[in-house]
Amino acid sequence: MKRPTMADIARRAGVSKVAVSYALNDQPGVSEATRASIKSIAEELGWRPNSAARALTGGRAQAVGLVVRRPARTLGVEPFFMEFISGVETVLAEHAYALMLQMVTDQEQEIEVCRRWWGERRVDGVFLMDLQTDDERLGAVREIGLPAVAIGPPDVAGELPAIWSDDGESVYEIVRYLTALGHRRIARVAGPAELAHTAVRDAALAEVCREAGIPAAAVVYTDYTGDEGARAARALLIAPERPTAIVFDNDIMAVAALSVAQELGLSIPADVSIVAWDESPLTQVVRPMLSAVTRDIPAYGAHSATALLALIGGEDVGSVRDGYAHFVPRGSTAPPPPEPAPR
Missing domain, CATH: 3.40.50.2300 (Response regulator)
Incomplete structure (x- = not known):
């Protein structure tokens, strides 16, 4: 099925393509009634903004992607992800980049999201988290040419640069x-x-x-x-x-x-x-x-983002060992209880 275009929307709405552009980009130049009608037609046709057009003019999507294969509620209760993302955002903000985040339930969905994002030029690269011992995502991103940084052990990251904690x-x-x-x-x-x-x-x-x-x-x-x-x-x-x-x-x-x-x-x-x-x-x-x-999880995220942006910029990026998490004893550890005497 042919992907709907602004011309299709303009034809259906009986307006010019310029008017459609104004309406869909929330710019002045059309009445609110016309804007609402155009947006309704666009939704009905299944239109999506084509950021690939920006890429063809020499620009980038100015966004990177992170797909997390966990239940969505995980973000609300497990601090690791929000700390990691905070570090990523620190670096992205300095380079006027955005982070696209999506939660999925399995690896097949994750691969499909990456393909869709890249096909629609929504992202310039992605982070691959929770590497598996036999990870199909490595071949998938290589096949479509999507720049990616692996967050995990380098021995399972294939040819991708890996940011890892020992x-x-x-x-x-x-x-x-x-x-x-x-x-x-x-x-x-x-x-x-x-x-x-x-x-x-x-x-x-x-x-x-x-x-x-x-x-x-x-x-x-x-x-x-x-x-x-x-x-x-x-x-x-x-x-x-x-x-x-x-x-x-x-x-x-x-x-x-x-x-x-x-x-x-x-x-x-x-x-x-x-x-x-x-x-x-x-x-x-x-x-x-x-x-x-x-360990410093925000720094872990920042190093990952720095590596991905360098890769997107055409630099040679190698794997980076980001130290390891050190043990800190607190109140929940002590010598074991005495063994009961044998009867």
């Missing part, structure tokens, strides 16, 4: 601290198993437990929501041999675990220690304050 180092720091306190039964409530950073944390956790001479840590995979985190924590805490320390892969799940512990009559940290990934206002307002790994 999650393995963070895991080592957490576990070494917990074992120094005397913990031997450690568990982890992780995000989705298919995510590349989940795999990095899995491998580091297995290795550091072997090095410390303690049993392999139990790992429960979730979707990062508080509900899933609470269910995982409950299952671990009612097990015959419950862990004495649990590491949660985000702050929301760690906070949810506090409620589960209270529900079960357990004291934090006397009965079980809790560690959250990425310190946030949430981890600091609860009691006890949660031990957590902390």
Whole structure:
């Protein structure tokens, strides 16, 4: 089906293309009744502004895109995304660039959004977040020539420049601290198993437990929501041999675990220690304050935006290791409770 144009709208409305342009761009020159009629016809025909026309005149879309494969409510409750976006916006604002954001439910939708944005010249490049160990988006953006920066481990980013934090180092720091306190039964409530950073944390956790001479840590995979985190924590805490320390892969799940512990009559940290990934206002307002790994997430976003704009500008951009999240002990970690005497 032929894509509707301003000429089609003008023909249907019985006005000139100039009048259509004035109406659709909210410029003076037409009456309010005419403007409303033109906009109604445009909506009926399914017309969309063609920013590709601007590109043909030598301009860019002056926007970059971020598609997040999470429930939309995630933005309201998980501080990581808003802190990351705040850092991105700091750089974009300096270059008169806008950020287009869309939430989707699966990778197929994400690829389709990227293709549509690029086809309509709505964006000059995109950020790819939550890299998977076998990520189809890499081939999709390469196929259409869409500039992209991967936010995640470089070994799964293919030919794309990657901005990454060394999650393995963070895991080592957490576990070494917990074992120094005397913990031997450690568990982890992780995000989705298919995510590349989940795999990095899995491998580091297995290795550091072997090095410390303690049993392999139990790992429960979730979707990062508080509900899933609470269910995982409950299952671990009612097990015959419950862990004495649990590491949660985000702050929301760690906070949810506090409620589960209270529900079960357990004291934090006397009965079980809790560690959250990425310190946030949430981890600091609860009691006890949660031990957590902390990093400058807005700077992470700013570095990502700087790399993407450089790539759009035709520069050679390599991968950037953006440090790693350091462990900060607070009130939710302590030595494990004494083992009961054998009968």
